Structures are given as structure tokens and as C-alpha cells.
Amino acid sequence: MKRLVALLFALALAGATQAQDGPAAEAEAAARMLEEATRALDDASAARDRVKALTQTVRAYEAGLQAMREGLRRAAVRQQALERDLAAREEEIAQLLGVLQSMSHTPAPVTMLHPTGPVGAARSGMILADVTPGLNARVVKLRAKLDDLVVLRALQDSAANRLEDGLRGAQAARAALSQAIADRTDLPRRFTEDPVKTALLIASTESLDGFASGLSQIAADPTGAPGPAAELAKGSLPLPVQGRLLRGAGEADAAGIKRPGILVAAPPRALVTAPAAATLRYRGPLLDYGDVAILEPxxxxxxxxxxxxxxxxxTGEVLPAGSPVGLMGGLEPDDDGIVPARLQDPGSDWTQTxxxxxxxxxxxVDPAQWFRTDKDD
Structure with missing residues (x-):
């Protein structure tokens, strides 16, 4: 019996010796993604095409941060489930430990005696032999749950620095990308914007529809660079931002307003890129839409x-496919070692549209005819 109780305590109180599959493994993979993004940021300064290299780096940071938060969400959910289960069984576990501990203090010669003599001792030994495997199984399950808790808590503690480093790296990559775009002079231009005509168009328009239609009146310079290739496969264009479809074309919003476009939910500060090679016809603020970019593939x-x-x-530049077009607004979550409640909701950090x-x-026309909207991008 002493050996059984010693086994119970050894199993129940042992530290986590195995890495938990699932959330912990996902968080470790996300940490490696962030490390690779950091190396890419260091290498981008020497890249021949810094804009392209930094665009890929920002995307890598976005994917790594998203994967890290998703791993932490799953870890938090798993931890809560384990804590609830252990709390519900607290009395049962305490009774089991108490009985076994009291039996362990009984001197060994006494445990070999039985009031009815050798036959009773033999019978009690047989009963104990039958009970022991069941106790061992319960101990193993208890140890596994305790190990899981240790791993999950350690994971959340270690994730604080990784998330903080990842957020700093992403901010540095965005700043470097903005500077590289400002320094870029090698893009061909189809035309040079006429600021007077553009200002008059903005002043006279009352809707996005009217403004987009009016762009046709601002003709491209026929002596400029040729436009991008016209070959576009419908339904194959990637979404311009890492996000998920929130509302389809013609669907009413909360105010009952229907628009012919689609609405995509995206994380704060997400990078927006050109889904195809295109001429930038307009960029800047427009009405109540925030900053707008209009591309002409x-x-x-x-x-x-x-x-x-x-x-x-x-305006007038011919952008290659995947070129940066802009950044979403909002503030990135200020993550720390304790997973906030909002991180347990998979959509809580997709606050921009x-x-x-x-x-x-x-x-x-319905953008779903052109874009891949059946999955996250």
C-alpha cells in the first residue's frame, strides 16, 4: 500500500514532462513563424526589391501573430475546461488522497494481519489486487490533467514576451515598408494626377458610385506607360487583406442600407495589397469611407x-500584383502573459472592415464573381 500511495503522489505532483499536443504545439509553431518573420525583416534591408521583401515580411508577421493568438485562445479554453473538471472532482480527489495517505502511515506488519486469520488476509489481498489497477488508472488520468494545466500555464507565461516581440517587429516592418514605398521611384506611370480635376470631382460627388463613375472623365495619358496585362481569371483573385467575409453584395447592414460591394472583417493594422496588377486611379480620403484606393486592372x-x-x-502608378495599397486602422491588442477574455473569442480581434x-x-457587379471569398485569406 505504501508503494501505491507513493505512486499516487509521484504521479499527481510531478511536473509537466510532456508537451501538450494541440494549443501548445500551435503556439510553438506560431513562435517559429514570428522568429522567421524577424529574420526576414533583418534580411529585407539588403533585398533588391525592398518593397516586395517588406510586404512579405509584414504578411509573415500578421500570420504569426494570428496563429499565436489562436493557439492562446485554444489554450485558454482548454485550461478553463480542466480547471472546471478538477474543481468539480475536488472533494472526490481529496477523499481518495486522504484515505490512501492514512493507509500509508499504517505499519506494514499490521497491514498483513486480519482479524479472521490467514484466510481473511488472503481475501483482503485479493480485493486490494482488484482495486489497485482502477486506482492506478484514475491516478494516471489525474496526472495527465495536472500536467496539461502546468503546460498551459507555462505556455501563457512564456507567450507574453513572444507576443510583445512580434508586435514590435510588425510595427517596425510596417514603418520600414512605408518608407520603402516613399523612396520607390521605379514604378511605371500611365498618367500624372490632375489635382484640380480630382478636387472638383470630389467636391461635386455625393456618393462612391458617382465618384467612381466620374473617374472615367479623368482620362489616362495616352503617352504614358502601358497598362497591366488584361488577363484576369474570375473567381481566382485573393482578398486584398487577411480577413473573412462579413457581408455579401446586396446584403443589408445594421441600418438597413444595401451596397453592391462586399465587406471583409480584418485585424487592426492589417496590410492591404493589390489583388492583381493594376493602375492606381485614385488614393486618398473620400466622403465617409475613410481612405480609398481605386485600382484599374x-x-x-x-x-x-x-x-x-x-x-x-x-495616382497613375502601375502596381504589380501583391503591391501594398494601404493599412487598416485600429490599435493592435496589448497582449500580456495572461490571456484576456477577448482572446477566447476567435473573431474578437477582427475589428476593422x-x-x-x-x-x-x-x-x-458582385465582387464574389472575381474574388475567392469562400475562405479566410
Whole structure:
């Protein structure tokens, strides 16, 4: 019996010796993603195309931070479930430990005696032999749950520094990207913006529809660089931002207003990129849409991206596919070692919205015909 109780305490009180599969493994993988993004940021300064390298770096940070938060959410949910289960069984576990501990203090010669003699001793030994495997199984399950708790708590403690470093790295990458775009001079231009015509158009328009239609009146310079290739496969364009579809074309919002574009939920400070090679027809604030970028992948086709806090580039530039167009607004979560309650909701940090409208020959069409909206990007 002493050996059994010693086994119980050894198993129940042992430290975590195994890494938990699931949330812990995901968090470790996310940490490696952030480390790789940090190395990419260091290498980007020497890259031939700094804008492209830094764009990939910012995307890598976004993916790593998202994966880290998702791992922490799952870890927090798992920890709560374990704590509730152990709390519900607290009395049962305490009774089991108390009985076994009291039996362990009984001198060994006494445990070999039985009031009815050798036959009773033999019978009690057989009963104990039958009970021991069941107790061992319960001890193993208890040890596994305690180990899980130790791993999950250690994970959340260690994640604080990793998240903080990742957030600093992402901010540095965005700042470097903004500077690289400002320094870029090698992009071809189809035309140079006429600020007077643009200002008059903004002043005279009362809707996004009217402004987009009016852009056709600001003709591109026929002597400028050729436009991007016109080959576009419908339904194959990636979403311009790492996000998920929030509302489809023609669906009413909370105020009952219907718009011909789609609405994509995205994390704060998420990078917005050109889904295809396109001419930048307009960038800047417009009405109540925030900063807007209007791209022209080919003649007669416009992609309107509205709701950003910052936009990049110069009107008239021909942007390669995947080029930075802007950044979403908002503040990134100030994460610490204790997972906030909001992190347990998978959608709680997707607080920004990007409005995407596609216009063909001045007529709005469903963006779902052009973009891959059936999964997160």
C-alpha cells in the first residue's frame, strides 16, 4: 500500500514532462513563424526589391501573430475546461488522497494481519489486487490533467514576451515598408494626377458610385506607360487583406442600407495589397469611407477598396500584383502573459472592415464573381 500511495503522489505532483499536443504545439509553431518573420525583416534591408521583401515580411508577421493568438485562445479554453473538471472532482480527489495517505502511515506488519486469520488476509489481498489497477488508472488520468494545466500555464507565461516581440517587429516592418514605398521611384506611370480635376470631382460627388463613375472623365495619358496585362481569371483573385467575409453584395447592414460591394472583417493594422496588377486611379480620403484606393486592372474594370486608415502609392502608378495599397486602422491588442477574455473569442480581434466594390463599364457587379471569398485569406 505504501508503494501505491507513493505512486499516487509521484504521479499527481510531478511536473509537466510532456508537451501538450494541440494549443501548445500551435503556439510553438506560431513562435517559429514570428522568429522567421524577424529574420526576414533583418534580411529585407539588403533585398533588391525592398518593397516586395517588406510586404512579405509584414504578411509573415500578421500570420504569426494570428496563429499565436489562436493557439492562446485554444489554450485558454482548454485550461478553463480542466480547471472546471478538477474543481468539480475536488472533494472526490481529496477523499481518495486522504484515505490512501492514512493507509500509508499504517505499519506494514499490521497491514498483513486480519482479524479472521490467514484466510481473511488472503481475501483482503485479493480485493486490494482488484482495486489497485482502477486506482492506478484514475491516478494516471489525474496526472495527465495536472500536467496539461502546468503546460498551459507555462505556455501563457512564456507567450507574453513572444507576443510583445512580434508586435514590435510588425510595427517596425510596417514603418520600414512605408518608407520603402516613399523612396520607390521605379514604378511605371500611365498618367500624372490632375489635382484640380480630382478636387472638383470630389467636391461635386455625393456618393462612391458617382465618384467612381466620374473617374472615367479623368482620362489616362495616352503617352504614358502601358497598362497591366488584361488577363484576369474570375473567381481566382485573393482578398486584398487577411480577413473573412462579413457581408455579401446586396446584403443589408445594421441600418438597413444595401451596397453592391462586399465587406471583409480584418485585424487592426492589417496590410492591404493589390489583388492583381493594376493602375492606381485614385488614393486618398473620400466622403465617409475613410481612405480609398481605386485600382484599374484593365480598361473598364475598377476595384474600389474603401475603409483604410492609410493608403500608399501615387495616382497613375502601375502596381504589380501583391503591391501594398494601404493599412487598416485600429490599435493592435496589448497582449500580456495572461490571456484576456477577448482572446477566447476567435473573431474578437477582427475589428476593422474593408469595403470592396467591383465596377465593370461603370456598373457595379458582385465582387464574389472575381474574388475567392469562400475562405479566410
Amino acid at each position: 484593365r480598361s473598364g474594370l475598377l476595384i474600389v477598396l474603401a475603409g483604410m486608415e492609410t493608403t500608399f502609392g501615387e 474593408l469595403y470592396i466594390e467591383v465596377r465593370q463599364d461603370n456598373t457595379p
